[in-house]
Amino acid sequence: MAExxxxxxxxxxxxxxxxxxxxxxxxxxxxxxxxxxxxxxxNFYVEHYGANMARFxxxxxxxxxxxxxxxxxxxxxxxxxxxxCSLERIPNAWRLVTMDNLAxxxxxxxxxxxxxxxxLGGPLPVAVNKTAALLAGKGWKAERRDLDGATLLFAQKxxxxxxxxxxxxxxxxxxxxxxxxxxxxxxxxxxxxxFYAFKGSVNIPETQQTDVIYxxxxxxxxxxxxxxxxxxxFTIDYYPNGMPKEYLSKLTVIEDGKVVLQQDVxxxxxxxxxxxxxxxxxxxxxxxxxxTVRNNRTGxxxxxxxxxxxEVPWKEGGARFGVINMEARGEAVxxxxxxxxxxxxxxxxxxxxxxxxxxIKRSTGDxxxxxxxxxxxxxxxxxxxxxxxxxxxxxxxxxGLMVAFFMSxxxxxxxxxxxxxxxxxxxxxxxxxxxxxxxxxxxxxxDSLR
Amino acid sequence: MNSSQLxxxxxxxxxxxxxxxxxxxxxxxxxxxxxxxxxxxxxxLAQTVALGxxxxxxxxxxxxxxxxxxxxxxxxxxxxxxxxxxxxxEFKFKNRVIGAFVMPFAFVAMxxxxxAKGMNQEITPLIPALQSNWLIAHVVTCFIGYGAFTMAGxxxxxxxxxxxxxxxxxxxxxxxxxLPDLRVTDDITHKTIVFGFLWLSAGIITGAVxxxxxxxxxxxxxPKETWSIITWFIYASTLHARFTRGWSxxxxxxxxxxxxxxxxxxYFGVNYLLAGLHSYGQS
Numbered sequence: 001m002a003e004x005x006x007x008x009x010x011x012x013x014x015x016x017x018x019x020x021x022x023x024x025x026x027x028x029x030x031x032x033x034x035x036x037x038x039x040x041x042x043n044f045y046v047e048h049y050g051a052n053m054a055r056f057x058x059x060x061x062x063x064x065x066x067x068x069x070x071x072x073x074x075x076x077x078x079x080x081x082x083x084x085c086s087l088e089r090i091p092n093a094w095r096l097v098t099m100d101n102l103a104x105x106x107x108x109x110x111x112x113x114x115x116x117x118x119x120l121g122g123p124l125p126v127a128v129n130k131t132a133a134l135l136a137g138k139g140w141k142a143e144r145r146d147l148d149g150a151t152l153l154f155a156q157k158x159x160x161x162x163x164x165x166x167x168x169x170x171x172x173x174x175x176x177x178x179x180x181x182x183x184x185x186x187x188x189x190x191x192x193x194x195f196y197a198f199k200g201s202v203n204i205p206e207t208q209q210t211d212v213i214y215x216x217x218x219x220x221x222x223x224x225x226x227x228x229x230x231x232x233x234f235t236i237d238y239y240p241n242g243m244p245k246e247y248l249s250k251l252t253v254i255e256d257g258k259v260v261l262q263q264d265v266x267x268x269x270x271x272x273x274x275x276x277x278x279x280x281x282x283x284x285x286x287x288x289x290x291x292t293v294r295n296n297r298t299g300x301x302x303x304x305x306x307x308x309x310x311e312v313p314w315k316e317g318g319a320r321f322g323v324i325n326m327e328a329r330g331e332a333v334x335x336x337x338x339x340x341x342x343x344x345x346x347x348x349x350x351x352x353x354x355x356x357x358x359x360i361k362r363s364t365g366d367x368x369x370x371x372x373x374x375x376x377x378x379x380x381x382x383x384x385x386x387x388x389x390x391x392x393x394x395x396x397x398x399x400g401l402m403v404a405f406f407m408s409x410x411x412x413x414x415x416x417x418x419x420x421x422x423x424x425x426x427x428x429x430x431x432x433x434x435x436x437x438x439x440x441x442x443x444x445x446x447d448s449l450r
Numbered sequence: 451m452n453s454s455q456l457x458x459x460x461x462x463x464x465x466x467x468x469x470x471x472x473x474x475x476x477x478x479x480x481x482x483x484x485x486x487x488x489x490x491x492x493x494x495l496a497q498t499v500a501l502g503x504x505x506x507x508x509x510x511x512x513x514x515x516x517x518x519x520x521x522x523x524x525x526x527x528x529x530x531x532x533x534x535x536x537x538x539x540e541f542k543f544k545n546r547v548i549g550a551f552v553m554p555f556a557f558v559a560m561x562x563x564x565x566a567k568g569m570n571q572e573i574t575p576l577i578p579a580l581q582s583n584w585l586i587a588h589v590v591t592c593f594i595g596y597g598a599f600t601m602a603g604x605x606x607x608x609x610x611x612x613x614x615x616x617x618x619x620x621x622x623x624x625x626x627x628x629l630p631d632l633r634v635t636d637d638i639t640h641k642t643i644v645f646g647f648l649w650l651s652a653g654i655i656t657g658a659v660x661x662x663x664x665x666x667x668x669x670x671x672x673p674k675e676t677w678s679i680i681t682w683f684i685y686a687s688t689l690h691a692r693f694t695r696g697w698s699x700x701x702x703x704x705x706x707x708x709x710x711x712x713x714x715x716x717y718f719g720v721n722y723l724l725a726g727l728h729s730y731g732q733s
Contacts, residue, residue, distance in 0.1 A: 016694040020687050027683035034673040034724055066671040165693075179669070199667060239513065239575045247578055267578035268664045279666040280578075382666035390668060394655040401651060405644045 013084035022078045029074065033065045067185070079176055086169045093166070096409070097159045102145040102152055106415050109428035114439060116446045118425045124151065124418040131414050131425060134449055140412055150417035161407040162432065167400030171393045178389025184217045194220045198383050203284055204231035205376040207305065209254070213381040225276065228254040232262075234283060234375040236332075247280050249377040265379070275383055282378030285331045289323055289354075290372045291338070297365030305374065311339075318342055318364070324349070333373045340367070408433035412445065425449060453507055454571065456500035457526060461564055463493030464533065464557035471549030478628040483546040490537055490553060497530050504573065513575035518589040521721065522571050525563035527589065528717070529556045531597030539601060543638055547628050551604035584660035592653030592678075596713055598646030599685075603710025605639040609703035636698050639706050647685045654678050673724040677716035684709045 012018055036057070037044070045054035045063060061068030109115060120127045128144070128151045135142045140155035180186050187196040200215040200223060209230035212222045230252040237246040246266060253261040253273050263271045271278040287308050294301035295317055306312050311322040325337035333354060341347035342364045352358045358369040408431045415426040427446045431438035467489035474483045504517040517523045533556040540546060563569060608629055615626035629635070657675070662668035669675060688705040691697040697705075 016690055019690055020695075023683045023687040023690070027680045027687075030676050030680050030683075033671060034676045034720070038671065241575070243575055244577060245575065246581075266581075268582040270663065270666070277666055279664070281665070380666045384662075384667075387662060387668065391659065394658065398648070398652055398655065401648050405648060 010084060013081050014088040016085065018081050019078075019085060022074065022081055025074055026078065029065070029071065032062065036062055036065075038066070039064055075176070079173060082169050082172060086166050090163075090166055093162045097162055101154045101156065101411060101413070102143060104152070104154070104413055106147070106150065106152070106417075106426075109413050109415055109426055112413075112428040112430055113435075114430060114442045115426065115428040118427065118446065118449055120416075120423045120425050120449070122423060124416060124423055127423045127425065128153070128416045131416055131449065135412070135414070135445070138445060138448070140445075142414070149419070150415055153414040153416070154412070156409065156411045158407050158409050161403050162409050164400055164403030164405075164407065168397055168404055169400075171397035171400055174393035174396060175390050178386040178391075178393055180386065181389055182384035182386030184215065184220075188217055188220055195223055195383070197385055198223055198381075200381050201281065201379060202229075202381055203282075203376045203378050204229065205284075205286065206231050206234055206290070206374055208376075209252075213379075226255075227260075227273065229278065229379075230254060231377045234377040236283065236375075247283060249280055249379070251278065251377075265377075275385065277382050277384075279380040279382070280377065281380040284376040284378060285333070286374040286376065287326070287333070288374040289333075289336060290374055291321070291323075292370045293317065293319075293321065293340075294368045295365040296368060336371060338369060338371070340369075406434075408438065410438050410441070412442070451503075453500045453504035456496050456503060457560065458564065460493050460497040460500060460529075461557065461560040463489050463496060464529070464553060464560055467493055467549070468553040468557045471546065471553050475547050475550035475628055486546060486549050486553070487537070487540065490533060490540075490549065493556070494530065494533050494537060497526070497533070501526070501530065508573045511573060511575075513573070515576045515580075516586050516589075517573075518585060519576060519580055520570060520574060522563050522569050524589070524593070524717075525559045527593050528596055528600075529559035529563070531593045532556045532559070532600045535594070535597040536601055539638065539642065543634070545630050545634070545638075547630060548601075548605065548608065548638070551608045552601050555600050555604065579664055582660060582664065584656055584663065588653060588656040588660055591649050591656050595646045595649035595653050596717060598642050598649065599681075599706075599710055599713045602639050602642040602646060602706040603713075605635055605642060606703040606706030606710070609635045609639065610700060610707075613700055613703075632699065636702060639702060640692060640698075643685055643688060643702075643706060643709070647682075647689060650678070650682055650685065654682060673720045674716065677712070677720050681709065681712040681716050684712050 040063060042054070042058065042063070045057055048054075049057065057063060060070070065071055120130075122130070132142050132144065132153055135153065135155050140157065142153040142155040144151055144153050182197050184194065184198045187198065188194040194215060194217070198213075198215050198217070198220070200213045200217075200220075202210055202213040204210050207230075209228050211226075211228045212224050215221060215223055231249055232252055233248075233250040235246075235248050236244055237248070239245045249265045251263055251265050251271055252259055253263075253271075261271070261273055265271045265278060265280050267280045270280070288305060289308075290303060290305050292301065292303045293314065298317075300317050302314050302317060304312050304314075306323060308323045308326065311320050313320050319340065319342040321338060321340040323336050324339045326333050327335050335351045335353045337349060337351050338358075339347055339349050340360065342362055344363050348360050348362065350358055350360065352369055352371050354371050354373050356370070360367045360369065410429065410431040412427070412429040415428075417424055417426070427442070427449075429438070429442045429445075467486050470482055470486035470489060473479070474486060501517055504523075505514075508514050508517065518527055532552065536549060536552040536556070540549065563571075609632060612626045612629040612632055612635065616632070654675075657678070658668040661670065661675075684705070688697075688702065688709060691705070692702060
């Protein structure tokens with residue numbers, strides 16, 4: 001195979017030079033997207049960079065450069081480079097792992113960076129056994145081969161660590177495969193099944209439900225979930241200094257008319273059902289209110305969702321009420337003015353803070369009021385069947401990096417020879433990495449024979 | 451004694467330690483070197499206690515969280531990682547002059563955190579996005595990497611200084627005479643980059659897992675993410691150039707410096723110059 005003239009394309013892709021070039025290219029081009037804001041409406045670019053420049057940018061997909069054809073080409077070239085480079089070098093690594101180290105020339109051992117001769121008493125077989133036992137005691141399992149008037153022992157550790165770098169390369173490919181599996185674009189354009197992988201969002205007002213979400217990807221639109229999600233409740237908690245402390249939605253999943261899951265969703269605590277994940281991502285306050293009124297004398301009560309300035313009848317209670325005014329602090333309403341009448345005398349008008357109660361005494365009874373501003377929870381919704389590939393690849397990468405960086409292939413040869421009744425032991429060894437560390441190990445090993 | 455007093459004390463210790471290491475470098479008086487180490491160790495100890503105190507103080511305020519959540523806290527932690535990593539390397543390689551090129555970074559980070567205009571030193575509560583167990587794992591892994599890369603950058607400068615002095619035919623008597631042998635510096639630079647690369651990878655990965663848990667996407671090409679991968683590409687190139695093409699010496703020294711600039715931009719530049727999801731660090 002080595003004799004064959006290699007295909008020049010293969011040659012190119014098997015070169016580290018190309019890898020260096022591509023790594024540099026990816027680093028350099030990636031900068032563009034951090035300077036030019038991505039995924040803005042097209043007039044943004046016209047305003048900031050002028051019409052001509054904007055046209056040029058659009059032509060090169062700069063506003064969405066990380067999904068552009070040319071960036072994909074670079075990534076593809078990089079993947080091919082990784083594959084070919086690895087395929088080209090793995091056979092060599094395999095040869096180094098499986099080679100017959102006992103075929104080493106005795107003369108060659110003396111030329112190794114680390115070698116040491118030690119005289120030893122006793123006949124040859126005894127010396128060989130003693131040396132082998134010593135090696136075994138330190139975890140070096142030796143193979144042996146009898147030569148003319150001598151015996152060669154060989155032991156190695158960490159031969160497999162020569163594959164560490166290929167573990168890293170493979171892990172990168174696994175991550176890239178995972179990202180393709182989970183890509184909404186691939187699902188839409190290649191699999192023709194946008195539901196296979198998607199990212200989108202949905203706003204659900206409290207007490208309402210949905211069985212569709214809206215994909216972020218252009219041309220997909222609504223995606224049916226196959227089940228229903230209801231938002232029972234949404235709230236924002238604040239710290240005393242006014243910073244938001246918690247966004248919380250109480251969600252209920254309903255399938256075939258049955259409640260199958262109820263969960264509080266917060267930022268960092270998503271809800272997962274059937275491979276679809278719902279993340280707390282935003283909210284929308286309304287001017288509508290959920291008002292609960294209770295007649296403490298009769299026990300009758302009602303909860304109504306009411307828009308502002310609309311009079312709502314409460315038939316069982318024999319009364320009518322509505323919201324006639326409100327004060328807002330930012331988008332959150334700090335208090336509302338309620339108008340209430342039981343048609344006995346003047347109507348009551350009073351301010352009520354959401355979350356608090358108001359007690360109104362009238363001739364028909366004492367009424368307790370509470371109110372909550374209506375919110376819609378904004379959920380990010382994603383289905384990513386490739387994520388476990390990505391996570392697996394990431395784990396493998398860390399493992400591979402540790403092997404590649406911190407573990408080495410260490411070899412020890414021991415030639416036990418007899419000349420004119422004198423037995424000599426020649427130690428030799430090498431390591432492919434961390435040579436300094438191996439020097440110590442080697443010295444200890446040789447010293448222990450004395 | 452509260453944490454901010456102790457942080458002030460730390461800043462002073464790092465300043466003195468840097469000064470001693472620089473004096474060691476300039477005057478080649480080996481006797482004073484030990485003082486630099488003692489001061490650096492005292493600084494790290496004071497800072498460790500201060501970090502613990504600040505953590506506890508946050509619980510006293512009823513908003514307990516690790517002190518890793520805004521620019522001030524991150525600078526303090528960066529300084530701590532850099533100093534700690536430097537001390538580790540000093541003990542491992544038994545060389546003190548390197549301190550003159552690393553400890554000033556630990557000092558400057560502390561000084562900047564303490565004196566920069568508009569730096570909010572208050573312990574603030576955690577916004578919902580940061581309320582996650584991944585916070586500690588992500589920040590710690592990233593900053594160990596940053597600390598290592600800072601050291602590698604300092605070593606790169608050291609290497610180039612020595613090299614240019616040697617090329618000009620300057621001998622032991624001159625300023626750079628106290629610097630370690632070029633081969634030693636080159637070796638330590640490489641090992642430091644290898645170490646940092648592993649932690650940077652872990653930092654990017656923990657960040658990705660966290661992002662997926664909080665935002666539903668493990669990678670969104672937000673400027674911070676993008677710059678971290680740019681940094682990763684730079685160091686990946688450096689390692690490949692060395693492992694397979696035998697690069698060493700000045701080229702690696704330059705790459706260590708370029709890499710550090712990229713780290714600096716990832717950490718700092720992105721927060722101040724570019725908009726994105728990682729805006730916690732701005733205040």
